[in-house]
Amino acid sequence: MLLLAALAATVGLGGAGWVAGATCAVVVDVALARGLFRYRPEGLGPAGWVTLARATLTVGVAALTADSFRTDAPVGTLVTLAAVALVLDFADGRVARRTGSASRLGARLDGEVDALLILVLSVYVAPSAGAWVLAIGAARYAFLAAGCLFGWMLAPLPRRDWRRVVAATQGIVLTVAAADLVPLTVTRVALAAALALLAESFGRDVWWLWRRRHAVDGREAATAGRLGRVRAGIAAALTLLALLLVWVALVAPNQPSRLVPGAFVRLPLEGVVLIALAIVLPTTARRLLAWVVGPVISVLILVKLLDLGFFTAFDRPFNPVDDWSYAPLGIETLRASIGRTSANLALAGVALLGLAVLVLPTLAVLRVTRVAARHRRLSPPVVAALGVAWVLSWAFGAQLVSVGPIASTSAAALAVHEVRAVQADLRDRATFARAIRSDSARSTPGSRLLTGLRGKDVLLVFVESYGKVAVEGSSFSPRVDAVLDTGTRQLQSAGFSSRSGWLTSPTFGGISWLAHSTMQSGVWVDSQGRYDELVASDRFTLSQAFRRAGWRAVDDVPSNDRYWKQGSSFYHYDKVYDRRDVGYRGPTYAYASMPDQYVLLALQRLELAKRDRRPVFAELDLVSSHTPWTRIPRLIDWSQVGDGSIFKNLPAEKNTWSHAKRAYSHSIEYTLQTLFSFVQHYGRKNLVLVVLGDHQPSTTVSGQDASHDVPVAVIAHDPAVLHRIAGWGWANGMRPGSTAPVWPMSDFRDRFLRAFGPRPATP
Numbered sequence: 001m002l003l004l005a006a007l008a009a010t011v012g013l014g015g016a017g018w019v020a021g022a023t024c025a026v027v028v029d030v031a032l033a034r035g036l037f038r039y040r041p042e043g044l045g046p047a048g049w050v051t052l053a054r055a056t057l058t059v060g061v062a063a064l065t066a067d068s069f070r071t072d073a074p075v076g077t078l079v080t081l082a083a084v085a086l087v088l089d090f091a092d093g094r095v096a097r098r099t100g101s102a103s104r105l106g107a108r109l110d111g112e113v114d115a116l117l118i119l120v121l122s123v124y125v126a127p128s129a130g131a132w133v134l135a136i137g138a139a140r141y142a143f144l145a146a147g148c149l150f151g152w153m154l155a156p157l158p159r160r161d162w163r164r165v166v167a168a169t170q171g172i173v174l175t176v177a178a179a180d181l182v183p184l185t186v187t188r189v190a191l192a193a194a195l196a197l198l199a200e201s202f203g204r205d206v207w208w209l210w211r212r213r214h215a216v217d218g219r220e221a222a223t224a225g226r227l228g229r230v231r232a233g234i235a236a237a238l239t240l241l242a243l244l245l246v247w248v249a250l251v252a253p254n255q256p257s258r259l260v261p262g263a264f265v266r267l268p269l270e271g272v273v274l275i276a277l278a279i280v281l282p283t284t285a286r287r288l289l290a291w292v293v294g295p296v297i298s299v300l301i302l303v304k305l306l307d308l309g310f311f312t313a314f315d316r317p318f319n320p321v322d323d324w325s326y327a328p329l330g331i332e333t334l335r336a337s338i339g340r341t342s343a344n345l346a347l348a349g350v351a352l353l354g355l356a357v358l359v360l361p362t363l364a365v366l367r368v369t370r371v372a373a374r375h376r377r378l379s380p381p382v383v384a385a386l387g388v389a390w391v392l393s394w395a396f397g398a399q400l401v402s403v404g405p406i407a408s409t410s411a412a413a414l415a416v417h418e419v420r421a422v423q424a425d426l427r428d429r430a431t432f433a434r435a436i437r438s439d440s441a442r443s444t445p446g447s448r449l450l451t452g453l454r455g456k457d458v459l460l461v462f463v464e465s466y467g468k469v470a471v472e473g474s475s476f477s478p479r480v481d482a483v484l485d486t487g488t489r490q491l492q493s494a495g496f497s498s499r500s501g502w503l504t505s506p507t508f509g510g511i512s513w514l515a516h517s518t519m520q521s522g523v524w525v526d527s528q529g530r531y532d533e534l535v536a537s538d539r540f541t542l543s544q545a546f547r548r549a550g551w552r553a554v555d556d557v558p559s560n561d562r563y564w565k566q567g568s569s570f571y572h573y574d575k576v577y578d579r580r581d582v583g584y585r586g587p588t589y590a591y592a593s594m595p596d597q598y599v600l601l602a603l604q605r606l607e608l609a610k611r612d613r614r615p616v617f618a619e620l621d622l623v624s625s626h627t628p629w630t631r632i633p634r635l636i637d638w639s640q641v642g643d644g645s646i647f648k649n650l651p652a653e654k655n656t657w658s659h660a661k662r663a664y665s666h667s668i669e670y671t672l673q674t675l676f677s678f679v680q681h682y683g684r685k686n687l688v689l690v691v692l693g694d695h696q697p698s699t700t701v702s703g704q705d706a707s708h709d710v711p712v713a714v715i716a717h718d719p720a721v722l723h724r725i726a727g728w729g730w731a732n733g734m735r736p737g738s739t740a741p742v743w744p745m746s747d748f749r750d751r752f753l754r755a756f757g758p759r760p761a762t763p
Helices: 001-009 015-038 045-066 075-099 104-129 131-149 161-179 184-211 217-249 271-278 283-316 323-338 340-374 379-396 410-437 477-493 513-519 529-534 542-548 563-571 596-608 643-649 657-682 717-724 745-755
Strands: 457-463 495-503 551-558 575-577 617-622 688-693 710-716 741-745
Touching: 001 015, 001 104, 015 045, 015 104, 045 075, 045 104, 045 596, 075 104, 075 161, 104 131, 104 184, 104 340, 104 745, 131 161, 131 184, 131 340, 161 184, 161 340, 161 513, 217 271, 217 283, 217 340, 271 283, 271 340, 271 379, 271 410, 283 340, 283 410, 323 340, 323 529, 457 513, 477 495, 477 657, 495 717, 495 745, 513 529, 513 542, 513 617, 513 745, 542 551, 542 617, 542 745, 551 596, 575 596, 596 617, 596 657, 617 657, 657 688, 710 717, 741 745
Parallel strands: 457 617, 457 688, 495 741, 551 575, 551 617
Antiparallel strands: 495 710, 688 710
16 A cells, blocks of 8 residues: 555556555455465565565556556556565575575465456457457456366376466566567567467366376365365355346436436335245246346346446437447447547457346346246245335335335336336437428529528538537536636637537437437437438538538538548539548547547638639538547647648646546637637638537536437628528627527527528527
8 A cells, every 4th residue: 555655656546556556455355364364384584574575576567557547647657566476486485495484385485476467457458459468467356267167177287397487577578568668569479478378278278187187085075075165155155146147237317417336225016926926836937927027127237337327428318229229330430530449449348248148147136036936935934025115115205316216126117217218219209200390491593592601611510429519517627617718718819700609419428410300400400310301311411501502512521531421412502522632641549530629721722712713612520529539739820731641749638537528628728729829810701600419428528417408599791691690689790698699409400501591680
């Protein structure tokens, strides 16, 4: 603990580091205490104290490994601690031989510290070298776990120096890999060779034990007796864990705001009925019941986990009909945001979790029902007591504060809700199809469209994750408001004016294309099913309106790296620009393939700066403020941008998830400052901008009870443009007033077309 405090005071240590370090310290202390109790006459001795010092250094390595997600993680300190620990591994053996203090306790402690250091180093190296490296760290613990299942593997092994050589090799290779001193390919080859040596060493030990599995002497018989007691204890623990798993699965909430300890202090009627049926049913029927109920509980857990994730990210429950389609895009976005290796590790963890969710509940139900049926004298009174407790709690409405009634039927209620949600979603298809067909603007001739904007370039600018939380009601909104106020003055100095208000987005935390299509089409698109139905229709969009009225319609989507079919088949753009054809040669910024400054400058070069052209309508998606907000570019002089290569030499602002709110605020500030600077430098008298957020940021930033509202503003040099929207009740400037009206985003298209139609809108 003193070492952890020293690390915190010198190189810094986050919460994850403290937790991991303290946990490892407790593990080492417990192991040492058990060893001292078991080998009381021996004590530690000089060599044991050297080993204990090595264990302390290993605790420090574990803490720094847990903290390694930081961009400024002290790699040098971690490698130094690991290297010193390896040197001490060599020293403790020499000390033991010279002082005659070799002991069974020292040998056992030495092996366990070796295993812990190798495990920690493998965890550190895995994100860069590959998840397979974890097999090096897990080998020792897999061997111990196998011993709990196969008694013959608990027999003592003969001394073999090669075993120590192999263990030392693992530590050395992993430390070199952590130091990143050699090319990644060489590192992976060395790690693969180390893993092969480890497999050979463990394989030889297992083979030796297997060949002698039938030779049971008195000591091995005693070991078998201890093994029986261990197995009995493990069986009891497994039964308790199975019961807890079933209980938690039935009562756990599906919303983060309800995920509090009191939510689990409830009595599930479904669990009481399950145990009662297990008691009265014959063996075959009981097993069939378990194989039916187990998968149902698996599905229930999966739905709750997905709901928790979707509420956290998108402020809504998981849609079982449409949301599966987001998986491929989600994986692609994750890889673009945190890197392929880290993303693959995360996906491997998700896959293991999914496998556990599918398998463990059925095993748990099988065990609970089997134990309940086996204890037929004890089980009926327990079930009767639980049943009476449930009825009384239900009758008197007993409940814990703010977490719901103690008498719970939440699992059955969630199952019913999911079925009804699927039915409602299927019915919604017909309702939405009628809304798409009801479109009075579709038949409007071009001569009567957008007459109040003739001759002007119009930019529809979506600012990623620019939600109401950025402007008011948060700890960082004063900073963003200051940027908006400064931007309003910048615009005024360039001859531009602005008005701002609020729109309610159909999405939250992500899935931006739902907001884009809602804004353009004038219908509420809040699900992937609605989006797919919309883009397959001939619904009239703003881009089509501008194109029909004589504008050149383009789309600038820097986050895309492939052909986008809907750009031509639905939106009917004359040109779609993506990351492949804007000439960018600089670095990426987490999810953003290029800084927003380059996106705006590319549109200026490719479209707005041309002479003898038609007016341009362009939708721009500015994504520097896209989650995960880990790398934020800097605003530089426009003359220096060039092809973006300069950004390779400019340090980006780096952040971690532990500072998500601050990083989000800075990303919004950057995008807004860039936008104001662009208008100030390149804005002509014929330029009009509609600037809005596509959705609020995730609940990590917005909180659990945030609205779906986003700021929207119209910026123009010509006063006649803002006069057309004088009746909207919007506030002057770029900062929306708290009393400004809040419209659904689906209302904007028709209001906009009316305001800029043949006659001025009536206030």
